[in-house]
Amino acid sequence: MPPTLKSAVTYSHNEPPDASQLLELFHQAPWAKNRSLDDAKEMLRHTDLTISAWEGDRLVGFGRVLTDFIYRATIWDVIVDRAFQGHGVGTEIVQRILNHPRLTRVELFWLCTRRPGFYEKLGFSAKEQTGMVWSRSKNGRLE
DSSP: OOOSSGGGOEEEOSSOOOHHHHHHHHTTSTTTTTOOHHHHHHHHHTOSEEEEEEETTEEEEEEEEEEOSSSEEEEEEEEEOGGGTTTTHHHHHHHHHHTOGGGTTOOEEEEOOSOHHHHHTTTOOSSSOOOOOOOHHHHOOOO
């Protein structure tokens, strides 16, 4: 059921969500639908900061950060439950990441996305494309 009031959704950065709840969100997205519970648990263990969105005890949004807390931070896995999309949840998650007290010294935030328009509205720029990708599934092992 979609939210009726903006106040119906609350946000947390204290503890990451349970991996099984997160997996339910991941399975809604083509880019994350094949993720496993064990891998999600391991990913959460190695994540520096998470922001989660809740309607009661239901996880409805998530984003995470890997960072050195000074120079660089990378935003990953921003996802919102389909029923809650278009209600500002994703925007709020990204803004809470950018304004998080532990990240105030970070000079550059970086992200990979298939939805550049959403992030450009939040001040991200695609003008400085300097990223490269190496894919294990396409390249196999390094000798």
